[in-house]
Amino acid sequence: MQTDFIVSREDWSLHRKGYLDQQRHQEKVEEAIRKNLPHIITEENIILAGGSKIVKVPIRSLEEYRFRFNLNQGRHVGQGSGHTGKGTVIAREGDHRGGRGTGAGDQPGMDYYEAEVTLEEIEELLFRDLELPNWQEKKKPRQAAPAYEFRDVRRSGIMGNLDKKRTLLENLKRNARLGHPRIGGFKPEDLRFKTWEERIRQESSAVILAMMDTSGSMGTYEKYIARTFFFWMVRFLRTKYEQVEIVFIAHHTQAREVTEEEFFSKGESGGTRCSSAYRLALELIEQRYPPQDYNIYPFHFSDGDNLPSDNEACLELLQKMLPLVNQFGYGEIVNPYYRTSTLMNVFKKIQDPRLVTISIKEKSDVYYALKQFFSHRERKRAL
Template sequence: MSGEYTVSREDWSLHRKGEIDRERHREKVREAIKKNLADVVSEESIILSDGRKIVKVPIRSLEEYHFRFDTGKRKHIGQGQGDTKEGDVLGREQKKSTAPGKGAGEEPGMDYYEAEITIDELAQLIFEDLGLPNLQPKKKPELASEAFEFKDIRKKGISTNIDRKRTILEAIKRNARQGQPRFGKITREDLRYKTWDITYKYESNAVILAMMDTSGSMGPYEKYIARSFFFWMTRFLRTKYQNVQIVFLAHHVEAKETTEEEFFTKGASGGTRCSSVYQLALETIAKRYNPEDYNIYAFHFSDGDNLTSDNEKCLKLINELLQVCNLVGYGEIEGPYYFTSTLRVVYRKIVNPKFTSVGIKSKSDVYPALKTFFNPHPENAAK
């Protein structure tokens, strides 16, 4: 009986169709999130996630799969009871509401897709182009991490570090010298082991002074915007850099150093004297962070509603900070009671490449502020 052979031309990728579709969908979600980062960064469900690893992100440019019916625009076929006759009215298209603001309204809303994503994945997208600007090597770089690198091969070692490839080659060479060029039995003389050296990675020291206005003029909206920025700033620094310290300073008329938890949860009231936080920042640098040993960055967020008599002192102290800092950033949140005579107007007198200020009018401006302050190549910002 002659044997029969069948050549299969089956496309095995069809067996992975579900997995391929899921990966394609995940990629589309990532692309959509990247396009909507300005809105996603300030999303309350993320800022208030309270340590959750997975969050839901609304994406308005991506819709869930569903059937769409184009009523009244094209011809359709359907199925009924069979007792209709020519001329019967089956239905009428509803008229759109012409009186906006009255009643519940008839206009369709904009649906959006809620995608689940881990905080780490989202952070990777947000931090992709961010970095500490003007980072310089300092006198006392601190050890960031230790690594083990296999750099040598030896005849003795532990069994877990055996180098199989080199061991086989040694066996083949030994057999070839004996006139039998083939792979055979491995002897003790053939064994080769990897050995490692410990390497050290050093990073330049850096300290970030996070300064936030907590006075009575900073309402819930203003405080939320400031905390959104510092939320992502803190996560960014701890994700990308192992050797960065963050000092949290809060102020109203007086300034004080707080814990991270107090900085993000506690508010205050009273008037505003921004010079108090700049003075505290300078004192903190003088006591704990020598500019010869540390890269120093200072970021201040306020609504700009400062005591007029204090503005010139703020200008003087900012110039003193610029002498010891790699970068000083000022973010002004423009609330409903925005006045033109704010700190940002005063700071227009500063002509120094190490000073950067931004205005924030809406939640979507938080991400551009992050990109402005943490541009690793500030010299190319205007290009």
């Protein structure tokens, strides 16, 4: 009798191709987000919509790696003609067709499409390396939400806490003692239940004093930059920290504590006295947030166009505040002429590692401001 054998020569690696392509696609998306992050986080459809929009990111089309030869070059070998010497010009910029310096190009471009990404994906990449710097354990930690842990096993309890693994082991051991090592014939004495304990966690507290200049010199662009920074700062703090309070302070010639909604939506006008915000911040520290109980982080954003006679008052108040805080961050939104303001000149006089300053000249600088202010790495002041 003849027996037929069928030998399968199917390449099983092809079954993983769909998964591999999906993985490569996800890597491409993440790479595109990472490269475009400084521009993505300043998108108006995110900031003005309260973070509820899905963002579209351009992604280059995925292609398999392959060699591509230029047929106009004749022979396709990796060597020269042998008549070159030292100093011989091989090519000049713009010699290739479609390159810069040749006018309108005649070569096809690179295909790309827009991938939709959620705000959570952006936050995961943006907040990955951020943390509050110079964090300290305080004398009076606050009680955080209780945590529940399963730490014991008992013979009685509710069926929702039944420990199936230990119940099976007890049943097996009981049957083995009777000479029938098997699983089955369960009895009440076989049941084991997990029991949980409430554990109270103590965490150090922190307060963020968010100060924003809302004077007449802060135009639409300047206010948008400041609100963009504080928008991402608030989301970062509420994502990574439980025991962090945020106090919103708006100021022109006078400073006042406002609600979060007013801080991000209400516009004002008038002159500028930055010292009013610093004076109010000091009062809040003295009355509500003592340094022995709180990690304190004031952040101030302004265009730097402060009343000249007020600069010395700012310097004096800031010098009083620095010993009380973990870090003071000052972000200055530079005007179109990129001149250095009088307020930034005043801050240059202070040599204290707790003072961190940064100048913002374009929207993408908001990303670097977040990295500068919330970096755990040792940094230098960026003036």
